[in-house]
Amino acid sequence: MTAVSTTSTTTPVAGAAPDPAPGAADPAPTRERPVRRRRRLSPGRRLPAARLAGPVLLVAVWAVASAAGRLDPAAIPAPWTVFRTGVHLWTDGTLPSDVLTSLERAAYGFAIGLTAGVVLAVASGLTRTGEALIDGTVQLNRAVPTLGLIPLFILWLGIGETFKIAIIAIVVYVPIYLNTHAALSGIDQRYVELAEVQGLSRWAFIRRIVIPGALPGFFVGLRLGVTGSWLGLVVLEQINATSGLGYMMFQAQNYGRTDIILVGLVVYGIFGLLSDSAVRLIERRVLSWRRTLSS
Template identity: 55%
Template sequence: MTATLHTPEPQVLDRVDERVVRRRLGPGRRIRFAFWIGPALVLALWSAGSATGVITPAILSAPWDVVVAFEDQWVNHDLLGNILSSLQRAAIGLTLGVVTGAVLAVVSGLSRIGESLIDGPIQIKRSVPTLAVIPLFIAWFGIDQEMKIITIALISLVPIYIHTHNGLRSIDGKYAELAETIGIGRGEFVRHVVLPGALPGFLLGMRFAVTASLLGLVVVEQYNAVAGIGHMITLAEQYGQTDVIVVGLVIYGVFGYCADSAVRLTGRRVLAWRQTLEG
């Protein structure tokens, strides 16, 4: 009895070759939980520097002192309330900025009239730092919650608009020719080709917008805030509590890192159809 050897299909061989080439020329095989390696290394260096005296408490509080300060703030000073207050401001401002930036980018990216009306003001806004116009916002909206949310929204809006608009305008013109050839209407072409093609740009803008919203949060919480991480840092600065200041900075950093990781993981799921070096 002769055994029959089955030759793999050409498409299977092509996929295998493609994966091998990406692994050889690209970043290599993905490591499980790799996104925690960098922060863990920073923490290890910080701990080693504090333990050996290279990093003195006058320069930066030791990690164990920061843990003690975190526990004290959690038990005695309503740290959870401050965290929730900051998250609420950041979430509302970021949501407003993302929605507004995406709508403006779609209108500007899909219409010449829309671009002539919207793109110029956005580029002017891009060149004027939002933090520089906070005094005007205070005069217009006061120093309550509205000013803080609007500031975060405007900071988040620009990267969403820029990257989404660029993604819309970067769609290969051959797709439009193909759609016209096979008789696809404009609405269907926009829904099934243009918007999915602009999604990578939107997600890249989201990563920048998340970081920008936290930058805005750090600044606006210095203005008449009665709760929030920035309020906690301001009080700690007045009393010379360096360890509490570091607690606030670490929380801001954890916010940003977790949010950025969430956007990246979402991008991998949503853009699974793209073949990139990341795989």
């Protein structure tokens, strides 16, 4: 009797995965890595007119408190009262004349202080002789309160316009000098060595290395100087002056007109905000090549 051996064959099913080879390890299960979102640390895009939000909110709180009767009208008049007073002063010609006088004083003092601050900073920052002769004197001047020099300057220059412009110039030049000098001193030595290796001339070194390196610090000092010119002006115009915003506020104090005093403060604040915004705009245009957190 002959034995018939039968061989079983399996037909692969379409679409089925092939059987693993004998002895082969089972494939490890695949895990999908969770996608981590990158945390954003920058402040984000600049909002248009964002710097006006603070002043607008302050005026809104002032108006609400005045309407609710929380503020004494004799001490702090309502915003609409101050606005009406400002319109009246403008229409009768008092405010335009005082504003022009204050602008003229601030412009003369600022121009002198700006020139002195830049020249002294460059002379002190680029030469050891200039640093030895200038820096210590400026630091001594910085330690002395500028408004404390008023009695001495009155004796030297008289009670007229000259001493007012001189005090404003001192208030302006100190921050411009300090920040520009610090920026010059902070230029990396490797850039100086690179300029020497490239054989740059003195003027090319100043134009390509010194000026770009000093501009950020210069603009910081310029903003402080612009603000300082208005701060000094409000004090100086109350000393033997016959015109100007400070004189107008001083006269209003004698008559108890707090609304006129607030008009003067508002005008000073507007000038300070506009001048600071102008410097910021120029800074962004001049330093557009920088990639900073604020940009």
